[in-house]
Amino acid sequence: MVKDVNIHVKHLTRVEGHGNIYFNTKNGEVSNILWEVDEAPRFFEAFVRGKSYDQLSHLTSRICGICSIGHSIASLRATEAAMGVQISEQTELLRRLALHGENLQSHSLHVGYLVAPDLIGAPSVVPLVKTHTDAVIKIVTLHKFANYLSDLTCGRTIHPITLEVGGFTSIPTEKQLVEVKKQIIDTMVVTGEVAGIVLANAHKLPDFQRESEFIGLTADDHYPYYKGDVASTDGGMWPPESYLDITNEYVVPQSTAKHCKHNRDSYMVGALARFNLNYRHLSDEAKAVAEMFGLEPVCYNPYMNSIAQLVEIMDSLVDSTRIIDQLLSNGLKNETSEVEIRPGRGVGAVEVPRGLLFHDYTIDGLGNCIKANCVIPTNQNHGNIQKDMEAIGPTLVGKPEKEIELTLEMLVRAYDPCISCSTHYLDVKFL
Amino acid sequence: MKPKVAFFDFASCEGCQLEVINLEEKIIDLIDVVEIVSFREAMKEHSDEYDIAFIEGSIQRPMDEERLKKIRGNAKILVALGACACIGGVNKLRNEWSVDNVKEEVYGDADIEGNKLFDAFPTKAINEVVDVDFYIPGCPINKVEFAKVVSHLAIGKTPQLPNYPVCVECKKNENICVFELGKFCLGPVTRAGCNAICPQFQDGCEGCRGFLEDPKMEAQKDVLRKYGIRLDDMMKRFNMFNYKKGVY
Amino acid sequence: MSKREWLDFVDRLINEDEMEVIGVRAKGSKFQFAPIDSSEELRLDYNVTILPPKKQLLPPHEDLMTYDISKPFNVLSSKDEGKKILIGVHPYDVIAIQQMDEIYLGTHRDEHYDARRKNTLIIASDILNVPERSFSGSLGTHVVEDGFDLLITDLGDMVAVTIGTKEGEELLNTFAEPGEATDEDEMKVKRLRDELPAKYQRKLKVDKYQWEKLLEENYDHPIWEENSKKCLTCGSCTLVCPTCFCYDVEDVMNINMKEGKRVRTWDGCLLRDFTLVAGGEVFREDLKDRYRHRYYRKGLFLPMRNGFVACVGCGRCATQCLPDIADPCDVINTLASYSMHEKVNFPIPDVKQAGIEEGLLVPEPATIVKKERMTELETLYEIKLDSGKELGHKPGQFIELSIFGIGEAPISVSSSPGGMTFELLVRRIGHVTNKLESLEVGEKIGIRGPFGNGFDVKDLEGKDILFVSGGCGLAPTRSLINYVMEHRDDFGRVTILYGCKDPKAILFDRDLRSWGDVKDVTVKRTVDSCPDGECWDGDVGLITTLIPPLDMDPENTIGIVVGPPIMYKFVIKELKAKKIPDDNIIVSLERRMKCGVGKCGHCQMNGIYVCLEGPVFKYNDVKDIPEAF
Structure with missing residues (x-):
């Protein structure tokens, strides 16, 4: 007689936002397995109605504290597309640098503070301060550098200040960029050391495979975050404007966050999706990190998303030096943002730490927003999390409850869900 | 005895708690001075025994209101963290419309009727639900000010916000x-x-x-x-x- | 020297490791004093900088001292003694610095300012472009004759240098090889200076010697009310002013709760909390009063004190004020056009005090030797200076009590002069006094002082003395009463009236009783009300009711009145009814005394600094001061 198991993880910890896991077995069979999101809805798309075009990025950045730079840039790109605003090469380079800052910040937070404790077998990073002081200091160093880069480009890492429609209110000086570049070289060494620490504990990552679809931006010549076409590992390429045909959002009763599906029941976005789609554009330094873990495209193990993040940390550092070199060789210019108010609709698609993010605005002739839609990476992942749980569930039957709970928690955490982000959207297709 | 500190969040972007994490190596000092017993964004450990509760986010639903009242009951000192908690922040912008209107705009004609997860009322700042002892305003909070408030509470000095523009x-x-x-x-x-x-x-x-x-x-x-x-x-x-x- | 030689001179200074070169450089479309990396960054053609060079001598935020509270008394002054050269200081700012020197280095030397000032060389520069809102041409502050080490005049291809000090000359000869100026060069410099006044768009209708009179006659001019309605109370006018010098002090702890620092920051009289005291009272609550105070301070009170108008006409306040109501040129011109001619006097009592030469800012260690709870709110502390010295106070003086990590609070001394210890009666009302309550006998605190003008005991000798004390007012009075008791024969009849809220709030009851036992001393105690069941052998009723029945010789009686602000008006009315001349009434007033030495500005009532001329005043000296009662 097998004992029935009833696991309910209320408000999963070490993730952004509120989500719950249910796992029940009856007579040795999984009777219920559910990923529930009970984050309070915040209705962003509703309240940006009537707001001025130049307020939108400042409002929508407040969707998420961790990826506020990504939201701002997606928002600016949508606004600029809607109003036909052109930006300079310098602005694009600085925005790409800002996205790297955020990617570094978010990934180092996730791998270092949220995932590492699972691998080392601690409830959080707090006890590690005493037991693994060196490792914690390395992670803090990495995280601190990431925030420094974000602060420098955006004025503030959480809810950026300098990013505005058409450009920047204020830009770093050449002296500051030279200094950052110096620090990047040191930070690359620290990243290698952090990768070593993770590798030493990587055996704790479950060897779980489930073939799924991966979606993300792709480009001909680089590993894209700022712009590109949308691609799938199942094949196909689409312009960002047709995002609704890709995301197909729908509401499920157990979640204030909508779910998405494309070619299959669900798909995944994020570091692993980008890795699977754009491996060829990674720097050698980043590929070397992947090799340490035997990570190759196409990888179907969602737990490896954290490793893909580690790879991206290295790649973001390398690409940041390239961007800084370019900025310095062009020479920094004090530009003013030229904006002319024009009605229209525009979509901005940006790769943020957790995956593909879309903002879609319609602006009227007075420069006010009349319709908005944001499709958040974590939304696109909720369905895939549920499907992964359903697939891994039966393999867990009979294992100790603690282990089941940890395996499921680690699964959700691997997606690095940003739950407060994912509880706002519209244009629902209820299926 | 180190004061026991807990962090809780409601409708918010969790950026204020992230700003606390952004204290970087100073957190190591912080956990020498206070014992953090709950911080869901960063910790699995949790206890309902705490002296100081930091609350991020605003209140959107009856179920949130209940949870907040319970926290108030446990905490000796309750501190509002960030604009959403202190004044409602951007969350209050939706109060320009009725709850039905904003639900329809966001969830369309999906069947969410009677589902308590979606049971929203107009956004409230937390002092519209419980008594608040201190405020750390801002969107996001300023981590320097956060550290200052914590050190004030730890040394027994009433935290005071600047009363100038x-x-x-x-x-x-x-x-x-x-x-x-x-x-x-x-x-x-x-x-x-x-x-x-x-x-x-x-x-x-x-x-x-x-x-x-x-x-x-x-x-x-x-x-x-x-x-x-x-x-x-x-x-x-x-x-x-x-x-x-x-x-x- | 040629322009090239000048630039080489600047670059040589920059390359010198010993000193930091701070010059005028562009900040967006504006200018600021900031470290320069090359002479090319220097912009001598600037009009005005956003902030004055004052910030190099009195920074917006500066650490006064650091401390470690995990140790008994571990305090280190954080004086900044780095060598600096300021390049490009305009004449009006040179004059402003001279005024700052007078304030900070005159009586009671501020050691932090002193350290910076001693290590700073000033290379002034003649004005090439007149700032739009400046009216320094009307004040004569567009040119300067001293107060600089070197003064340069940019003549295009040549730079003329005027030597101000020996240090300046030495600097010039060490880092440059200047040629002798020709008569023609000197003519050019003179012409440049002479032509300046005509370039000003803004001009005063009256000269600076008229300011005092205009202000004396227009205290109730409608302009104060009208303009203050437009005021944002943002404080910008005072914060950008080169002659404003008020400050606030705050203790800031590191998050590790061991190390901390005491920080001085700029403050300003336009901000509401500037006159806030621990009890929550704001002494200059009305915005009109705050708005007016700034002009009176600059144009009347400081000139009365120091002999100069505390405005150099730089126009920074006018530039920064969004509603455009901060321009002294506009306000003075309005007063000149429509004067009310209603003269109000603002006398400043002449009090002689020995100046403090050093150790103004850092408290000295002291130990709590005894602690006695008096009432629910008040505790009496006996304190001993660790140096073993006497405090050396006069009755009526106060000290600043420090608890590191918390802050400082002014407390009157309650014991009579002399003795190796002194007593402080402390009411728990703010951060410091609340924390003090948690300290035990043997623990360390910091003491600065004594400060202020106390009771002049010589003046009281031979007189009958009537003490009228309400509530905490007995704390400073007790110091004098004890002195009088110790020198009983030097004084006439003594009457002590004491009133408080209820029997539980009574202070020094033991003392009151024992004083009553002394020959020719009458003590009367009263409470506002006595709750049922409370044991009480004194009177019931307000303290004013004790005065009419007294038998006294008004001409030979000195009335000493100390109590809560509300008490003065009513008590003094009763004393007048008893025919006691105003000249015979002495009061002690309370304000927020932060520095204790007339610099921070918080305790000022009109022109008077309570910490310097008070807290003990002859009633006659303050009765007409609008902000006194």
Whole structure:
């Protein structure tokens, strides 16, 4: 007689936002397995109605504290597309640098503070301060550098200040960029050391495979975050404007966050999706990190998303030096943002730490927003999390409850869900 | 005995708690001084025994209201963390419309009727639900101010917010007044404490720390008029973090 | 020297490791004093900087001292003694610095300012472009004759240098090889200076010697009310002012709760909390009063004290004021055009005090030797200076009590002069006094002082003395009463009236009783009300009711009145009814005394600094001061 198991993880910890896991077995069979999101809805798309075009990025950045730079840039790109605003090469380079800052910040937070404790077998990073002081200091160093880069480009890492429609209110000086570049070289060494620490504990990552679809931006010549076409590992390429045909959002009763599906029941976005789609554009330094873990495209193990993040940390550092070199060789210019108010609709698609993010605005002739839609990476992942749980569930039957709970928690955490982000959207297709 | 500290969040972006994490190596000092017993964003450990509760986020649903009251019951000191908790912040902007209207705009015709997860009422700041002892305003909070409040509480000094406008910090930092750059700024009526970070990067103050106890609104409107800003545009910006039904 | 030689001179200074070169450089479309990396960054063609060079001598935020509270008394002054050269200081700012020197280095030397000032060389520069809102041409502050080490005049291809000090000359000869100026060069410099006044768009209708009179006659001019309605109370006008010098002090702890620092920051009289005291009272609550105070301070009170108008006409306040109501040129011109001619006097009592030469800012260690709870709110502390010295106070003086990590609070001394210890009666009302309650006998605190003007005991000798004390007012009075008791024969009849809220709030009851036992001393105690069941052997009723029945010789009686602000008006009315001349009434007033030496500005009532001329005043000296009662 097998004992029935009833696991309910209320408000999963070490993730952004509120989500719950249910796992029940009856007579040795999984009777219920559910990923529930009970984050309070915040209705962003509703309240940006009537707001001025130049307020939108400042409002929508407040969707998420961790990826506020990504939201701002997606928002600016949508606004600029809607109003036909052109930006300079310098602005694009600085925005790409800002996205790297955020990617570094978010990934180092996730791998270092949220995932590492699972691998080392601690409830959080707090006890590690005493037991693994060196490792914690390395992670803090990495995280601190990431925030420094974000602060420098955006004025503030959480809810950026300098990013505005058409450009920047204020830009770093050449002296500051030279200094950052110096620090990047040191930070690359620290990243290698952090990768070593993770590798030493990587055996704790479950060897779980489930073939799924991966979606993300792709480009001909680089590993894209700022712009590109949308691609799938199942094949196909689409312009960002047709995002609704890709995301197909729908509401499920157990979640204030909508779910998405494309070619299959669900798909995944994020570091692993980008890795699977754009491996060829990674720097050698980043590929070397992947090799340490035997990570190759196409990888179907969602737990490896954290490793893909580690790879991206290295790649973001390398690409940041390239961007800084370019900025310095062009020479920094004090530009003013030229904006002319024009009605229209525009979509901005940006790769943020957790995956593909879309903002879609319609602006009227007075420069006010009349319709908005944001499709958040974590939304696109909720369905895939549920499907992964359903697939891994039966393999867990009979294992100790603690282990089941940890395996499921680690699964959700691997997606690095940003739950407060994912509880706002519209244009629902209820299926 | 180290005071026991817990962090809780409601409708928010969790950026304020992230700002706490952004104290970086200073957190190591912090956990020497206080015992963090609950911090869901970063810790699995949890206990309901705490002295100081930091609350991020605003209150959107009956189920949130209940949870907040329970926390108030457990905590000796309750501190509102960030604009959403202190004043409702951007979350309050939706109060311009009815709950049904915003639900329809966001969830369309999906069947969410009777589902308590979606059971929203107009957004409330946390002091509309429970008594709040101290406030750390801002969107996001300023981590330096957070550290200061914690050290005040730890040493037994009542934390006090600056009761002067952002202009004071702008001047001390020798910022160029953003009005001179042709931008809108709420600095003259907004409580300082952010070190005038937005004007420092040549962007106007948006009032995220809430208005002063006695803001000179009429004088502020006169100034904005002088710079050619229309009343409806003014209200949109006054409301950004400080939504109020009717006109300021 | 040629322009090239000048630039080489600047670059040589920059390359010198010993000193930091701070010059005028562009900040966006504006200018600021900031470190320069090359002479090319220097902009001598600037009009005005956003902040004055004052910030190099009195920074917006400066650490006064650091401490470690995990140790008994571990305090280190954080004086900044780095060598600096300021390049490009305009004449009006040179004059402003001279005024700052007078304030900070005159009586009671501020050691932090002193350290910076001693290590700073000033290379001034003649004005090439007149700032739009400046009216320094009307004040004569567009040119300067001293107060600089070197003064340069940019003549295009040549730079003329005027030597101000020996240090300046030495600097010039060490880092440059200047040629002798020709008569023609000197003519050019003179012409440049002479032509300046005509370039000003803004001009005063009256000269600076008229300011005092205009202000004396227009205290109730409608302009104060009208303009203050437009005021944002943002404080910008005072914060950008080169002659404003008020400050606030705050203790800031590191998050590790061991190390901390005491920080001085700029403050300003336009800000509401500037006159806030621990009890929550704001002494200059009305915005009109705050708005007016700034002009009176600059144009009347400081000139009365120091002999100069505390405005150099730089126009920074006018530039920064969004509603455009901060321009002294506008306000003075308005007063000149429509004067009310209603003269009000603001006398400043002449009090002689020995100046403090060093150790103004850092408290000295002291130990709590005894602690006695008096009432629910008040505790009496006996304190001993660790140096073993006497405090050396006069009755009526106060000290600043420090608890590191918390802050400082002014407390009157309650014991009579002399003795190796002194007593402080402390009411728990703010941060410091609340924390003090948690300290035990043997623990360390910091003491600065004594400060202020106390009771002049010589003046009281031979007189009958009537003490009228309400509530905490007995604390400073007790110091004098004890002195009088110790020198009983030097004084006439003594009457002590004491009133408080209820029997539980009574202070020094033991003392009151024992004083009553002394020959020719009458003590009367009263409470506002006595709750049922409370044991009480004194009177019931307000303290004013004790005065009419007294038998006294008014001409030979000195009335000493100390109590809560509300008490003065009513008690003094009763004393007048008893025919006691105003000249015979002495009061002690309370304000927020932060520095204790007339610099921070918080305790000022009109022109009077309570910490310097008070807290003990002859009633006659303050009765007409609008902000006194």
